[in-house]
Amino acid sequence: MMIETERLRLRPFTEDDAADVYEYLHEPAVNCFASMKLDSLDEAKEAMKQRAEDAEYYFAIELKESGKIIGEIFGCPEGHEHSEDDNTADTFSPCWMLNLDYSGRGYAFEAARAYFDYLFNEKGMRRIYAYTEDYNLPSQHLCEKLGMRREGMYMEFISFVNEPDGTPHYENTMEYAILKKEWRL
Helix, strand or coil: CEECCCCCCCCCCCCCHHCCCCCCCCCCCCCHHHHHHHCCHHHHHHHHHHHHCCCCCEEEECCCCCCEEEEEEEEEECCCCCCCCCCHEEEEEEEEEEEEEEECCCCHHHHHHHHHHHHHHHHCEEEEEEECCCCCCEEEEEEEEHCCCCEEEEEEEEEEEECCCCCCCEEEEEEEEEEHCCCCC
């Protein structure tokens, strides 16, 4: 599966993408991706094999012009581990991550808009929601630009990293969402 936009391709990962992904995951920009940190190129190659297994919902964000991988967008439908009769299977929570060297150029919006179109129109999703930390202003702005509404703030919701003394560092998390009937981009 491949999704094309004016400047981007959203496509499955290959092992050849390891160096580009290592570039932005050797030091993840936000704490929620701390568990995805890569410590070596060999580790990145192994991670690419795992990402390639989920070609339905996990995409590399590739610049058409150069073939460079500048980020990724992924997620899974709610209820995917339940039966097909589960009504939550039409609800989806995506995540996106962009190499900071490519931020501020509209690539995240272009990729997310295409991904949301795919989810609503190809995969039959009814509702898409996203979490973002209160300090991650670019992600909040992206949610709003996509037409998502802020539905809530969870205080000290989750911990991705520890404080210097080893105790969990809890983060405030916002939830944004949009329904298919609201999708107009």
